[in-house]
Amino acid sequence: MFDLTGKSALITGASGGIGGAIAKALHGAGANVGLSGTRVEPLEALAAELGERAFVLPCKLDDAEAVAALPKQAAEAMGSVDILVNNAGITRDNLFMRMSDDEWQSVLDVNLTATFKLCKGVLRGMMKSRWGRIVNISSVVGATGNPGQGNYAAAKAGMVGMSKSLAYEVASRGITVNAVAPGFIETAMTDKLTDDQKSAILTQIPTGRMGTPEEIAAGVLYLASPEAAYVTGTTLHVNGGMAML
């Protein structure tokens, strides 16, 4: 099950906890993986760990030209892009009334606009080959909202609406577009929370713990697999029961 031999996957934010776990899972299933991210060192380290079939493709997602070039670079490195995982994301939290235009715009640019552009950039190849998988990493807060994250929640909810629209358009060409919405996962992003914040969050999670990056990666692997051909336009919530949607 879930054999991705011969498929090539481009993963953004592969230098982060969740992105790295996704890359490992897809690579473990036999896929070529294009590791994209802003920080070259962790990407190189991950590529070295994975060995063959791993390609480092640094890209700053707030740089429109770099984003436009990434799908081509990935296709040149790997031969094609059959699977795209838009995982990269940034937060710039602030109370709504204090949120600057720049805090709003930068989060929308990286989390939503770059996702749009990368989807667009890989579609031509997927349409031609009549096979493609796009998995956009949203967030539970895109569905529930979260104080201090008006920008992030808007971008993550936007990814879901965008995924569904695109899913309609390309379903007849063998391309599926889905979202995975993680809850609170043990990563550098949640390490920034204080202990008080963490314990408050845990009271909201029926499973009583944060999730692991591998638990997100398993969902992505499924949606990227041939077995998930009949699943499109959906959002897979992986949140320990925190929000049962």
Add this chain to the structure above:
Amino acid sequence: MSDIADRVKKIVVEHLSVEEEKVTESASFIDDLGADSLDTVELVMAFEEEFGIEIPDDAAETIQTFGDAVKFISDAQ
């Protein structure tokens, strides 16, 4: 018939699975040849590759018929 028209017709026939006789000068991809909007995007992609040209989105929208396609490609070459 010109070489370009022949090559365009071949792409249209193959992609839309229509009979060659139906691909006339004024045949509309959507209204006469059964294409949906995504088919027209794919046809433009196929034209771009066959003829090594770039067809910008705003120009692509004006290519509605077989004749439009042949004319655009002839002008672009």
